[in-house]
Amino acid sequence: MKYQSQKVAYWYFLAAMALFGIQVLGGLLAGWIYVSPNFLSEILPFNVIRMIHTNALIVWLLLGFFGAAYFLVPEESEREVWSPKLAYLQLIILVVGTLGAVGSYLVGIHGGREFLEQPLWVKFGILVAALIFLLNISMTVLAGKKTAITNVLLMGMWLLSLLWIFAFINPDNLSLDKMYWWFVVHLWVEATWELVMAAILAFLLLKLTGVDREVVEKWLYVIVATALFSGILGTGHHFYWIGLPGYWQWIGSIFSTFEVIPFFLMMSFAFVMVWKGRRNHPNKAALLWSLGSSTVAFFGAGVWGFLHTLHGVNFYSHGTQITAAHGHLAFYGAYVALNLAIFTYAMPMLRERAPYNQVLNMASFWLMTGGMAFMTFVLTFAGTIQTHMQRVVGDYYMEVQESLSIFYLMRFGAGAAVVIGALLFIYSLLVVRQTEVIAPGPANPVPGE
Amino acid sequence: MAEFLTKSRARNIFYGGSIFFVVIFVGMTVHSHKYVVEVSTAGMPLSDAVIRGKHVWEENSCINCHSLHGEGAYFAPELGNVMTRWGVQDYPEDAFETLKGWIESQPSGIEGRRQMPRYELTDEDIRGLAEFLRWADQTDTQGWPPNDAG
Ligand code: HEM
Ligand code: HEM
Ligand SMILES: [Fe+2]
Numbered sequence: 001m002k003y004q005s006q007k008v009a010y011w012y013f014l015a016a017m018a019l020f021g022i023q024v025l026g027g028l029l030a031g032w033i034y035v036s037p038n039f040l041s042e043i044l045p046f047n048v049i050r051m052i053h054t055n056a057l058i059v060w061l062l063l064g065f066f067g068a069a070y071f072l073v074p075e076e077s078e079r080e081v082w083s084p085k086l087a088y089l090q091l092i093i094l095v096v097g098t099l100g101a102v103g104s105y106l107v108g109i110h111g112g113r114e115f116l117e118q119p120l121w122v123k124f125g126i127l128v129a130a131l132i133f134l135l136n137i138s139m140t141v142l143a144g145k146k147t148a149i150t151n152v153l154l155m156g157m158w159l160l161s162l163l164w165i166f167a168f169i170n171p172d173n174l175s176l177d178k179m180y181w182w183f184v185v186h187l188w189v190e191a192t193w194e195l196v197m198a199a200i201l202a203f204l205l206l207k208l209t210g211v212d213r214e215v216v217e218k219w220l221y222v223i224v225a226t227a228l229f230s231g232i233l234g235t236g237h238h239f240y241w242i243g244l245p246g247y248w249q250w251i252g253s254i255f256s257t258f259e260v261i262p263f264f265l266m267m268s269f270a271f272v273m274v275w276k277g278r279r280n281h282p283n284k285a286a287l288l289w290s291l292g293s294s295t296v297a298f299f300g301a302g303v304w305g306f307l308h309t310l311h312g313v314n315f316y317s318h319g320t321q322i323t324a325a326h327g328h329l330a331f332y333g334a335y336v337a338l339n340l341a342i343f344t345y346a347m348p349m350l351r352e353r354a355p356y357n358q359v360l361n362m363a364s365f366w367l368m369t370g371g372m373a374f375m376t377f378v379l380t381f382a383g384t385i386q387t388h389m390q391r392v393v394g395d396y397y398m399e400v401q402e403s404l405s406i407f408y409l410m411r412f413g414a415g416a417a418v419v420i421g422a423l424l425f426i427y428s429l430l431v432v433r434q435t436e437v438i439a440p441g442p443a444n445p446v447p448g449e
Numbered sequence: 450m451a452e453f454l455t456k457s458r459a460r461n462i463f464y465g466g467s468i469f470f471v472v473i474f475v476g477m478t479v480h481s482h483k484y485v486v487e488v489s490t491a492g493m494p495l496s497d498a499v500i501r502g503k504h505v506w507e508e509n510s511c512i513n514c515h516s517l518h519g520e521g522a523y524f525a526p527e528l529g530n531v532m533t534r535w536g537v538q539d540y541p542e543d544a545f546e547t548l549k550g551w552i553e554s555q556p557s558g559i560e561g562r563r564q565m566p567r568y569e570l571t572d573e574d575i576r577g578l579a580e581f582l583r584w585a586d587q588t589d590t591q592g593w594p595p596n597d598a599g
Contacts, residue, residue: 033563034524041556041564046524047513112507114521148456172500174585175485178520179478214456221459225466232470233477241593242518243489244481249591251477315593319519319527394596397526401563 005081012067019060026053064339077144097125148217156195175243191231209277230258263302289341296333322383360428367421375414382407502581527599
């Protein structure tokens with residue numbers, strides 16, 4: 001930790017990890033209700049649990065992004081955060097808002113637009129927090145050194161905050177409501193968040209591999225260019241069947257196919273940088289998460305996204321378990337794993353010590369990644385059968401679901417592995433053990449003969 | 450990457466191209482907005498009952514179990530075409546009666562079957578919901594869903 005004010009990131013990461021725990025436990029509970037539908041049905045219905053699961057996800061990912069920005073911007077701009085006090089105030093607003101939202105859901109107060117169910121006052125709280133953040137980080141960057149990484153990161157954060165305005169716009173016309181809803185949902189995960197992801201990934205690779213900054217930054221601009229060129233018109237892949245004009249079927253299919261490119265580039269970027277880099281960074285776990293994130297993002301967003309993005313396919317698969325499979329692997333690879341990468345990299349520094357518990361941390365990577373991959377596979381099988389029986393043959397929804405119970409049981413098992421992995425991850429960052437579980441080899445091994 | 454692609458060129462392409470695509474996207478959005486209002490949803494007036502129904506739909510977060518035009522949760526049936534499935538799309542009074550009967554018979558309590566909670570709604574709320582779902586059903590969704598199963 002070169003700058004004292006980077007310390008604020010520590011508290012952001014702690015809050016994020018707490019919510020991460022709540023998120024996956026909520027998911028596991030929702031997964032259990034799929035297996036045993038009468039469980040809790042009178043006390044805590046499925047829709048409330050699902051809201052907690054998805055909202056906790058979004059808020060903790062944002063907390064992670066904010067924390068990452070407070071961590072990396074001082075290093076990039078070579079100066080302290082403009083106002084650490086404001087950064088803490090921002091965190092308090094977000095935590096109070098989150099607790100308020102969860103409390104409201106439990107007593108039945110919520111909106112009804114998926115992912116944007118927060119009560120109005122919480123939405124305003126998020127807006128205020130975002131404005132504080134933008135002011136704080138922009139002032140830091142303006143006064144210091146400007147790099148491509150801070151440029152892209154800032155642009156991503158400004159644009160995603162701007163898009164939050166659409167969370168307040170809810171037309172009475174359902175089709176218009178849906179169209180503007182996607183301005184938040186799609187243009188977040190498939191445009192502006194990609195900018196944030198690419199910037200954080202570039203920072204991590206710069207530090208972990210020691211490759212020349214010029215090279216890293218050129219890649220960065222190319223990646224984010226392909227992200228926005230494809231992702232903006234790619235929004236059309238959600239406009240096929242909600243009452244919008246038919247031309248979106250072509251625009252959406254073509255441009256969302258190009259959305260695979262930035263994810264492919266991010267994966268290639270990560271591997272090429274590691275290959276070229278000479279630095280033997282001691283934080284192996286952070287490197288594993290960085291490579292893992294870009295790879296799983298390519299499969300979850302790129303491959304599983306493309307799987308159902310052409311309108312001829314989407315006509316049949318729209319709104320089935322295929323969507324759920326893709327949503328899970330994409331979010332996990334692109335944003336969960338990336339956040340866990342920066343936590344893994346930054347936490348030892350924020351606690352001013354050498355990287356620790358790396359073996360446990362890496363074990364948690366494989367548990368979580370294996371669990372999410374398995375969950376994606378079983379949901380894809382379930383979704384394929386569902387698509388055929390319900391959309392092609394025309395069997396009634398509830399009967400089709402009954403024939404899928406074996407897959408939901410396996411999804412629950414996969415979810416249990418993810419929860420154990422998540423708890424192991426949190427433990428490995430919070431509780432510093434004196435020695436690694438497996439003793440490391442010598443730092444500079446003799447080259448093999 | 451080739452030498453002609455310097456960092457500053459890459460940056461300029463990024464900025465210029467992004468603005469280009471934003472402009473096209475905004476233009477298409479404006480057109481789509483008009484199309485929704487004038488064409489695809491124009492088959493039935495956006496009455497007070499429909500609007501009330503939409504609010505009831507939202508306050509009870511139905512979307513976190515059901516899907517509507519294929520969006521939402523996947524735990525319970527698609528409702529964008531439920532009025533067609535029930536055969537009451539063209540009969541507002543039947544739509545209301547059927548929906549009221551449905552809501553008041555929940556939860557089914559059947560062991561091993563997914564449960565829909567019991568909602569204490571007034572007749573006006575239920576009428577609104579029925580109108581809202583009829584309104585959604587008449588929207589021109591380019592032929593989706595493929596069949597009445599939703
Ligand atoms: C990290 C990036 C991405 C994330 C986090 C993500 C996440 C999601 C989520 C959560 C949904 C479900 C939304 C709902 O509730 O209705 C969804 C839907 C969809 N995504 Fe993605 N996605 C990503 C990237 C992509 C990409 C690159 C493509 C295309 C190549 C794609 C194609 C689709 C399609 C076609 C749907 C609609 C599915 C349906 O019709 O039901 N996604 N995505
Ligand atoms: C313990 C592991 C998990 C389990 C058992 C689980 C289970 C579930 C269930 C049952 C749903 C509701 C599906 C429906 O609407 O019918 C859901 C939705 C969702 N979960 Fe998870 N989840 C888990 C972990 C995660 C993780 C780690 C992420 C993020 C990477 C995530 C992101 C989401 C998203 C985005 C949705 C909404 C999907 C959509 O609308 O397409 N979940 N999850
Ligand atoms: Fe999308």
